[in-house]
Amino acid sequence: MKRRLALDSSNSSKPPSSDSPFRKPVPRSQRGTSGRVPGGQVGHEGTNLEPVANPDHIIEHRPATCADCGIALADGDPTVGFSRSQVFDLPDPHLTVTEHRMLKVRCTCGRTTRAADPDGVNAPTQYGPGVHALAVYQLVQQHVPSLRAALGAADLHGAGLSQGFVQAALVRAAARLTPFGEHVVALLQSADVAHFDESRIRAAASLHWVHVACTDRLTWYKAHPKRGKAAMADAGVLPHFAGTLVTDAFSSYLKYGTARALCNAHILRDLDGVHHTDPSGQTWAKAAHDALTAGNNAAHTARQAGRTTLAHDEIRALEEQFDHAVRCGRSANPDPPPGQKEIFARQLADRLQRRRGDILRFLHNLNVPFTNNQAEQDIRMTKVQMKVSGGWRTLDGANCWLLVRSYLSTARKHGLGPMTVLRDLFAGEPWLPPLPA
Secondary structure, three states, X not given: OHHHHHOOOOOOOOOHHHXXXXXXXXXXXXXXXXXXXXXXXXXXXXXXXXXXXXXXXXXXXXXXXXOOOOOEOXXXXXXXXXXXXXXXXXXOXXXXXXXOOOOEEEOOOOOEEEOOOOOOOOOOOOOOHHHHHHHHHHHHHOOOOHHHXXXXXXXXXXXXXXHHHHHHHHHHHHHOOHHHHHHHHHHHHOOOEEEEEEEEEEEOOEEEEEEEEEOOOOEEEEEEOOOOHHXXXXXXXXXXXXXXXXXXXXXXXXHOOOEEEEOHHHHHHHHHHHHHHOOOOOHHHXXXXXXXXXXXXXXHHHHHOOOOOOOHHXXXXXXXXXXXXXXXXXXXXXXXXXXXXOOHHHHHHHHHHHOHHHHOHHHHOOOOOOOOHHHHHHHHHHHHHHHHHOOEOOHHHHHHHHHHHHHHHHHHHOOOOHHHHHHHHHOOOOOOOOOOO
16 A cells, blocks of 8 residues: 555656646656766757858948048948848748639630649639648647637738638548558568557547557557557557567567567666665665666667677676566565465566566667657657647547658658648658668
8 A cells, every 4th residue: 555655657657647736756767877067068069050151132231431530431432341140030921822824725726725724723712732731730740729720820821721621631631641651551560670559548539549659760650449459450560560569568569579678667667666665675676677777778888889789798697687686576575375466566576577588678689779768759749639639529530630640750750841741742742751771
C-alpha cells in the first residue's frame, strides 16, 4: 500500500496527467550530470540572421549634408560606396488572384473550340493549393480547431474560409495520401529496427487506441477500437515486420518480429520507484538501475567513437553486474506464502530475469536504442490534440487526421517543411520518402 500510494509519473509508468495537483513529484532525471557548463559549448557554431545576396527591395538613403563641414550634398555629387542593413519582414497579408482565361477559337469550318481547363481548375472561383495547405497545416500541425483555423486564415491572409471548407480540406488531403500510406508501411515492414507504441484516444464518443510505428525517418499512425492483435494487424506493419521491435512490456508485441528490445526508460522508473519506497531493503534495485545506466553510457560512448559493437569483455562485465543485482532482488523478495500475491518488487525482479535478453539487447546491437523514446515522442502529439479538441467525432475522422499527421511527421524527419509538402500534395504531386540507401 505504501508503494502504491507513492507512485507517480517520476517512479512508474503512470502519465504526468495522473499526478495530483497538490503533490507534484520533484523532477528527478534519469540522466547523470554531464559536467558541462550551460549554454553553447566550445566549438559550437552559432547561427545568425545572414544577409542575402539578392534582396527583394532596395531603398537608397543619401546624406543631406557633409558630416564634417556641413555643406549641402547635391544629388549629382559622386557616390563612392555604401554600407548596408537588411530588414527581414513579412509581406502584407493578402490573397493573390490568378485568372485563367480559356480562349475560344473559331475554325474556318465554323466550329468554335474552347481551351481545356488546367489541371485543378474546375470552378469559376476557387481556392488554390496554398489556401488548402494553410487550412490543413493549422488543423494537423498546430492542433488548431476548425473554427479558429478559419478565423486565422481570415486574419492573416484575408481568406474568408468556413469551418466546412477547413474540414473538407483535411478529408481531401487524406484521400490523396493513399499511395504515401502504402509506401511508408512497406518501408517500415523492411526496417531493421522500428519503434511501436499505443495510447488511448477518444473517437466516436468512446475509447479507442492510436498505434504508432516509426523510425527516425518514418512515422505511421492508425486508430482502432482495440488495443491488441486486431489493431496491430489493421495498422499493417507488424504482421509483416521481420526486424527488431522496440516496445514497452505490452504482451501483444511478443507475437511479432524476430527480436525484441524493451524500453529501459520504463524499467528505470520501476526500479527507481522500488528503491525509493524502501531504500534500505531494496538496494538491489539501485544496483540494477546503475548497471543499466552504465550500459547505456558505454553504448553511447561507442557510437560516438564510430564503433559498431562493444567489446566482448565489456558486455560480459555489464551483464554480470545486471545479473547479480537481479539475483539479489529475488533473494530479498522471496516467494510469498500460498494464496498470497507476489509483491511488486519480486514481480519486477522476475520480469528482469524473464526478459533479460530483451532488456540488454542494446548492448549486443548498437543500432538498438536504450529506450522507446522515438515512439513516445511521435505519439505525444495525439495527446496534444486530445487536450485541445477532446477527441474526434468519428473513427474515420481520426484516421484522416492521423494519416496527414504521418505525412507531416515523416516529411519533418527528412528536413522538409509542412507547408511545402502540403502545397505539393494539393498541387497533385505528393511527396514520398526515398527508399533507404
